[in-house]
Amino acid sequence: MNSVLDLLNEASAPQSPCPGAETAQKALDPYCQRVAEVLSDAFLDEFWSALGRLQDCYTRESFRRGFRLGAALMEELRLCARAGR
Numbered sequence: 280m281n282s283v284l285d286l287l288n289e290a291s292a293p294q295s296p297c298p299g300a301e302t303a304q305k306a307l308d309p310y311c312q313r314v315a316e317v318l319s320d321a322f323l324d325e326f327w328s329a330l331g332r333l334q335d336c337y338t339r340e341s342f343r344r345g346f347r348l349g350a351a352l353m354e355e356l357r358l359c360a361r362a363g364r
Contacts, residue, residue, distance in 0.1 A: 283352070291345075 315323065 283356075287352070 318326075
């Protein structure tokens, strides 16, 4: 790593799935199928929409945090460049 930007880029790279995630997902599949059989399509549409809105809250917050971090990093780098570091 040659710079802070390289370190941040590496740290923010998407993570590969957790070990065992595929097995856990396969174990969950029968339950998801059963829920789909028992509940109406309208209910499932409403449920997934509500869940999506919740996820959007986390996505927006993650974006805001990353944006603020990027702005702070640019300011810090500007100050370092101005100081001749």
